[in-house]
Amino acid sequence: MNLNNPIEIAEEIYWVGSELKNDKFQCHVYFINNDDESILLDPGSRLTYPIVKSKIKKITNLKNIKYLICHHQDPDIVACVDDLIEDINRDDLTIITHWRAWALLKHYDWKIKLYEVEENGWKLKALNRRLEFIFTPYLHFPGAFCTYDTKTETLFSSDLFGGFTEEFELFAKSAEDYYEKLKVFHQHYMPSSTILNHGLDNIEKYPLKLIAPQHGSIIKEEFIKPIIKKMRNMECGIFQNFKYTQNIVKLSKLNSALEEAIKIIALQESFFNVVHKITKALNQFYRIESIKVFLSDDYEQNIIVLDSETDRVDFIEDKDKVRMLLNSSSYLKEGAVFYEPSILHSLLNIKDPAYIFPILDSDEKYLGVCFMILNPTQIKISEDLEILSKFETPIAMASLKERQLLCLKKKNIELFKETITDPLTELFNRRYIELFLCREFKRAHRFRHGLSLLMIDIDDFKKVNDTYGHDTGDRVLKKIAETIKDNIRSVDIAVRFGGEEFLVILPNTNKNEAYHVAKRIKESIENGKILYDAKKDFSLCCTVSIGVSSIEDNPKDIEELIRIADKRMYQAKAEGKNRVIG
Ligand SMILES: [Fe+2]
Ligand SMILES: [Fe+2]
Numbered sequence: 001m002n003l004n005n006p007i008e009i010a011e012e013i014y015w016v017g018s019e020l021k022n023d024k025f026q027c028h029v030y031f032i033n034n035d036d037e038s039i040l041l042d043p044g045s046r047l048t049y050p051i052v053k054s055k056i057k058k059i060t061n062l063k064n065i066k067y068l069i070c071h072h073q074d075p076d077i078v079a080c081v082d083d084l085i086e087d088i089n090r091d092d093l094t095i096i097t098h099w100r101a102w103a104l105l106k107h108y109d110w111k112i113k114l115y116e117v118e119e120n121g122w123k124l125k126a127l128n129r130r131l132e133f134i135f136t137p138y139l140h141f142p143g144a145f146c147t148y149d150t151k152t153e154t155l156f157s158s159d160l161f162g163g164f165t166e167e168f169e170l171f172a173k174s175a176e177d178y179y180e181k182l183k184v185f186h187q188h189y190m191p192s193s194t195i196l197n198h199g200l201d202n203i204e205k206y207p208l209k210l211i212a213p214q215h216g217s218i219i220k221e222e223f224i225k226p227i228i229k230k231m232r233n234m235e236c237g238i239f240q241n242f243k244y245t246q247n248i249v250k251l252s253k254l255n256s257a258l259e260e261a262i263k264i265i266a267l268q269e270s271f272f273n274v275v276h277k278i279t280k281a282l283n284q285f286y287r288i289e290s291i292k293v294f295l296s297d298d299y300e301q302n303i304i305v306l307d308s309e310t311d312r313v314d315f316i317e318d319k320d321k322v323r324m325l326l327n328s329s330s331y332l333k334e335g336a337v338f339y340e341p342s343i344l345h346s347l348l349n350i351k352d353p354a355y356i357f358p359i360l361d362s363d364e365k366y367l368g369v370c371f372m373i374l375n376p377t378q379i380k381i382s383e384d385l386e387i388l389s390k391f392e393t394p395i396a397m398a399s400l401k402e403r404q405l406l407c408l409k410k411k412n413i414e415l416f417k418e419t420i421t422d423p424l425t426e427l428f429n430r431r432y433i434e435l436f437l438c439r440e441f442k443r444a445h446r447f448r449h450g451l452s453l454l455m456i457d458i459d460d461f462k463k464v465n466d467t468y469g470h471d472t473g474d475r476v477l478k479k480i481a482e483t484i485k486d487n488i489r490s491v492d493i494a495v496r497f498g499g500e501e502f503l504v505i506l507p508n509t510n511k512n513e514a515y516h517v518a519k520r521i522k523e524s525i526e527n528g529k530i531l532y533d534a535k536k537d538f539s540l541c542c543t544v545s546i547g548v549s550s551i552e553d554n555p556k557d558i559e560e561l562i563r564i565a566d567k568r569m570y571q572a573k574a575e576g577k578n579r580v581i582g
Contacts, residue, residue: 013149028212031059041156077214094114122134155208238255292308292370300323328369355371452511457502464542
């Protein structure tokens with residue numbers, strides 16, 4: 001393909017543009033060869049005109065140009081019109097445009113005929129060529145439109161479908177490749193995705209074989225549908241998101257990162273996934289070392305620490321620090337960068353400079369702060385601060401979600417503990433047996449471990465209650481529970497089984513060992529004194545009867561194991577109490 005010659009892109013349709021060196025923003029000019037009613041589309045600038053002119057001359061005489069279609073009034077489209085008028089020198093030379101563009105173009109005072117598209121049914125008949133004009137308002141000009149050649153089904157799309165190309169590419173290489181180039185252009189140039197979709201709706205009513213945009217590359221039929229499909233989900237008007245950022249490649253990348261971050265939060269991904277993705281995106285332009293978030297928990301008892309450096313959640317148990325964190329975060333100006341160590345730095349033991357922002361809940365209540373640990377020399381201008389500030393919301397959202405989950409988990413654990421604990425003795429209650437003893441029993445069978453139970457019942461407890469009252473009764477129960485706990489290992493489990501009955505589960509313990517544990521408990525209780533009236537220094541003594549059962553008794557299930565221990569405990573009672581039967 002020789003770019004020095006006109007290139008026929010469809011029947012009698014030529015690319016007659018010229019390559020502008022080192023320009024990502026190439027401007028293309030197209031020519032429809034149509035006898036003495038030939039048409040030149042978006043004639044172009046004075047920079048390209050000499051070559052455009054020489055190329056047209058290779059096809060036909062300049063005098064054959066009757067129509068100049070100007071899709072809008074930008075200089076890259078109309079700057080050469082003065083020269084053209086002079087060179088063509090034809091009385092019926094006509095400019096075709098929209099009234100909105102003409103309202104501005106008339107100021108050039110060209111002595112030329114005007115053909116307004118909306119006044120002419122959005123159509124042009126030029127000999128055998130029939131063109132239709134498609135209105136694409138606000139893309140990127142209020143009166144923007146495209147031209148469609150019905151014969152070849154070619155769309156001259158003006159700025160729509162334009163792209164930024166690092167190197168000159170007359171034809172798009174693939175849908176994926178060109179979409180990336182087109183995306184940066186459109187996100188920045190076009191006002192909104194709704195408006196873009198409206199324009200695409202208008203265009204897609206026509207069968208399309210070729211799209212010839214004024215910038216970027218020509219799109220062949222096979223790439224058109226996939227590109228339009230992607231464009232429909234593109235977010236445009238990203239200048240509305242970033243006020244100070246001028247670099248549009250940067251803008252586009254950051255915008256995608258923002259979108260992505262919001263999406264992954266919505267998809268319930270973890271805090272760490274969110275901040276890693278954000279760090280990765282920002283590190284295309286900065287050096288963010290890590291993101292650390294410090295938040296108070298629901299009870300203002302702990303500081304929850306989320307650290308992207310270690311991917312860990314930690315807790316600082318310090319009520320005073322929580323209070324200080326909440327106080328200082330409410331004084332924090334949004335988006336402040338601290339090059340000098342701040343109060344928060346010393347409070348939270350952070351040495352590095354950071355961009356710090358407060359994290360608030362939906363009621364505007366301060367919950368803590370986020371540190372973006374970074375190289376401060378990179379943060380110089382309002383653009384950088386603006387960019388970092390845009391990522392505050394997704395980080396805060398991810399942090400608050402993580403906090404909510406952690407607080408819920410903690411509450412669940414506490415609630416669960418409550419349901420399996422006896423409030424008086426703080427031993428487990430019977431529910432614990434239902435939930436865990438079966439598991440112990442199965443494990444003992446599978447691994448041939450020992451497993452023994454002690455059923456402990458206080459002797460003559462009714463008498464204690466009747467004689468000394470229920471308060472003393474409760475004190476006895478508590479004291480005995482403590483004594484039992486003092487005499488067992490941390491792996492053993494003591495349960496308040498009923499009123500004055502206790503069950504001790506001894507994993508990995510054979511019958512003989514269990515018998516000795518029971519003996520020890522019995523003796524400790526027998527020898528312990530329970531103070532029931534501190535003033536009078538009255539105390540009383542209690543005894544217990546204990547039945548021991550073990551897996552060596554070959555019980556078929558856990559109920560039987562308990563039944564055997566219970567039976568033996570009653571046997572101990574029957575034999576005179578204060579003894580162990582195993
Ligand atoms: Fe333009
Ligand atoms: Fe343009």
